[in-house]
Amino acid sequence: MNNLIGSEGDSQRTLYPYVTGTSVVGIKYKDGILLAADMGGSYGSTLRYKTVERLKSVGKHSIIGASGEISDFQEIMRYLDELILHDNMWDDGNSLGPKEVHNYLRSVMYNRRNKFNPLWNSLVLGGVKNGQKYLGTVSMIGVHYEDNHVATGFGNHLARPLLRDEWHENLTYEEGVKLLEKCMRVLLYRDRSAVNKLQIAKITEEGFTISQPYALKTFWDFTAFKNPTVGAEGSW
């Protein structure tokens, strides 16, 4: 009991994140779930790593996207791999669906938070099982919910308004990707820790696919950008 927030336990507790990933955006579409995340791992204000895969598949039915501390995400993947392994060892024809995985993650995150040693991540968990689509999110303090569209980090402020306006039931794959790209483009313009190298992951009843990394087109040719001090030479 005396080691709860004691001095001896401090070196083992996560106090602040070091290498972080920025937002993840996810939507439900006609055939399943689409997640988008860029491949940046920032070390404070430096964009240190530019090939960090923040979208991974979990078992046969789910995909997970993480923002926040990358090492904690790797730890979470170890926990999930063990979970899926034990599930397979039962060899009973049943497999954990996205709802179950989401619940497991929620427990893990909340319990770590109660011990003042959180896994410093915001996770997006999506999947399809038996035709049922599921998309949810868990934060580092255990806040969890499911919805038709979710986002973490800056995505909450920049992507959510767009998703609330433009998401609708039965988006096709192309429409879904276009909507995600729209959100990722705004994030690229306005989030300082975003990099222009993203992946989009898809999960349907058939299985999991993840795109090759690619870059978005940006537009910088507004006339006001070209000549901002017209009429007031020398100002800024």
Added chain:
Amino acid sequence: MTASESMPHKGGFSFDLCKRNEMLAQKGLKQPGFLKTGADTRATEGPIVADKNCEKIHYMAPNIYCCGAGTAADTEAVTDMVSSQLKLHRYHTGRESRVVTALSLLKSHLFSYQGHVSAALVLGGVDVTGPHLHTIYPHGSTDTLPFATMGSGSLAAMAIFESKYREGLCRDEGIKLVAEAICSGIFNDLGSGSNVDICVITKGKQEYLRNYMSPNPRTYISEKGYSFSKKTEVLLTKITPLREMVEVIEGADTMEE
């Protein structure tokens, strides 16, 4: 406020009314020849909505309007002060005020107060040199932009602008875009709400569209008002005699006086 500029020739901008807020969502759009600014109408005092329908778009000159986010008193006072200075300057020079004049007056005032005057402004106008749109931050830095947003709802509004803005929007498309951006702030940000004000400024003309959209009406209002029937209906008359309670104390002490 978010503002977007397209082309400098026609000059004109529309201002959407901004509501004074602790955290205002301001948006303005500059259109080719049009300058449109918009604002919501919510003023907050911490978690409480102090004014449901305030005016956030301030007059600076007949051809220059300024939307203010931040502390309402600061935005009001600083815009009034610069507006007076501009008027005196107009008398002195005999010419129409220029946007950069207002910009310089505002930024030097705010800088000298080192950020303690908490006014984040979106300044727009059309003068002889064309349409201009600037943002001014409380510490005194300024930007010149095709579109801008300020305030707590600025990210929600900026998301709309970044995805939908393009050059060459006409007047109505521009107004629609600004209104959409402000609505994004109103519905996705807690510090913004109520109605949308729009101001459109073009060369020689300005149009102040107060409460251009009211997407938050009061529901469940009875037009007839509420009436309660004055007659009281008698359902039953029954007389129940009250029994008198008599306490008989035998052999007790006398009462204390």
